[in-house]
Amino acid sequence: MANALVFIDNPGAALKKSNLELLTLARKLGETAVAFTGELTDDVAATLGAYGATTIYQPSVDDLADYLVAPKAAYLAAAVATSGATAVLLENSPEGKEIAGRLGIKLNAGVITDVVGLDADRTAHKSVLAGSYNTTAKATTPVAVLSVKANIVEPEPAGTVAEPATAKVEVPADAVANAARISSRTEKPASGRPDLSEARIVVAGGRGVDGDFAPVEELADALGAAIGASRAATDAGWIGHDAQVGQTGVTVSPQLYISAGISGAIQQKAGMQTSKVIVAINKDAEAPVFEIADFGIIGDLFKVLPQATAEIKKRKG
Amino acid sequence: MKIVVLVKHVPDAQFDRHITGPGNTTDRDESILSELDEYALEAALQLAEERGGTKAGNEVIALSMGPSGAVNALKKSLQIGAYSGVHLSDDALAGSDAAATSLALAATIRHLSADGRPVDLVLTGMASTDGETSLIPAQLAERLSLPQLTFASSLEVNGRTVVARRDAGAHSETVEAQLPALVSVTDQINEPRYPNFKGILAAKKKKIASLSLADIGVDPSQVGQAGSWTVVESAAARPPRTAGTIITDEGDAGIKLVDFLAAQKLL
Secondary structure (H helix, E strand, O other): OOOEEEEEEOOOOOOOHHHHHHHHHHHHHOOEEEEEEOOOOHHHHHHHHHOOEEEEEEEOOOOHHHEOOHHHHHHHHHHHHHHOOOEEEEEOOHHHHHHHHHHHHHHOOEEEEEEEEEOOOOOEEEEEOOOOEEEEEEEOOOOEEEEEOOOOOOOOOOOOOOOOEEEEEOOOHHHOOOOOEEEEEEEOOOOOOOOHHHOOEEEEEOHHHOOOOHHHHHHHHHHOOEEEEOHHHHHOOOOOHHHEEOOOOEOOOOOEEEEEOOOOOHHHHHHHOOOOEEEEEEOOOOOHHHHOOOEEEEOOHHHHHHHHHHHHHHHHO | OEEEEEOOEEEOOOOOOOEEOOOOEEOOOOEEEOOOHHHHHHHHHHHHHHOOHHHHOOEEEEEEEOOOOHHHHHHHHHHHOOOEEEEEOOHHHOOOOHHHHHHHHHHHHHHHHOOOOOOOEEEEEOOOOOOOOOOHHHHHHHHOOOOEEEEEOEEEEEOOEEEEEEEEOOEEEEEEEEOOEEEEEOOOOOOOOOOOHHHHHHHHHOOEEEEOHHHHOOOHHHOHHHHOOEEEEEEEEOOOOOOOEEEEOOOOHHHHHHHHHHHOOOO
């Protein structure tokens, strides 16, 4: 009997850092099993074992990825019944949260999203109202469903390594009936930069970049960072909507957030408030972003960013 | 087409927001129509208008659950163009989590289908701007056994097929389902219209129906804190971030920035 079931959805050839974080966190709750979809390579199975998974479940059908969320929730519900797990951990992506939502209804289980910390008794820590409150919440039901934000623990292998058992889980035959079908899928060109929602460092540009994201991109590349943007910048079409940080975009909690040419109106502050360290560069000394910056520079981003980029390259040799 | 749009009154995100009371719920004194719901309303109005509007039997019903103040979100929705409003209000609903909220909303939508004209489409925003769990669309779809197309950045209805485009991280998808369905839309889908003078006058003549739990056949024990599956045990205002060092660029701020990053071990 497992205590925690971690959902790992089609990771490809290697597990992602966020997968490893979920596994690390799950061990706090006790014995860990994995509900897996996609191709389970020997490497991936070995890594799951190294991170403490005792059993890896796989679905009896392989077309779950052709549909939106509902059949995955049905598979997970069956995996919970098979494993006896009392907690399910998923990624806090939009899809992860939706699967969590549907799964909660199927299992009569409380769902907590946006989890940033987890205690052994299933108490979840959250940051709400745009980072202005810290709360603790708990499911009062026999099973708890938790979607967990990235970057909240350092991945750490288990002390003892077991070779995990594998088992098939029967997906209910009606799971795909009445589900929304994905009729086409286009991969976006890979930028080579880290994913914004998971990045350790984010460099973000706003109205002040005035259409030119080059200095933001060059600093991001020197730091190995993801690119973010304010809504003003994405609405102006200077950069894709994918880069938008904040309430209607991606919420980020990186170690370092560098804000360039962003005034820091309240919704923008919302998107960066939970970052560990905030750096702000703005020409306007009155910009609200300086109220929350650990290090603020009143200056021209077109001078400050390139100078910083050059200095980083020099020091890194 | 009969379209129900979920609208929520939420504390205005332009101002500081607070959590109060024994149930750790959000203070709703300064509440407005959730900005993200306007995109769903606009999408509904466009679908109805393309099909000949009210004359051709189309309906856009704004539905809000919440205490008396929620009427303001409905009034605003009527001014923008919703054809009618439904206000689900009952003291027992206070403190409902997403599961209990979705149960009450599902019962309301079944109730609205009971006149022989079933609801074809339920439209929602991508999230509320207060709780931001974005659980309601998925949980409501599960309770009503509807296909869900979430985070739609475009939406078309061809006959009984609904087609949406969405961006999902590393890829874009086209997704489709048969009506009845639930669709949540992002702020990329359209440009919501503003209420004009004509709309504001017309809204005065439109009806807002009030429903209680008894009307929709839900027992008070199924909702509110009694019917919720999660509990918020504590809420503490995060200490405000204090400003750190602020410098004015004197030609070497980029280097000082790198010094700061090095000192913080962030390089």
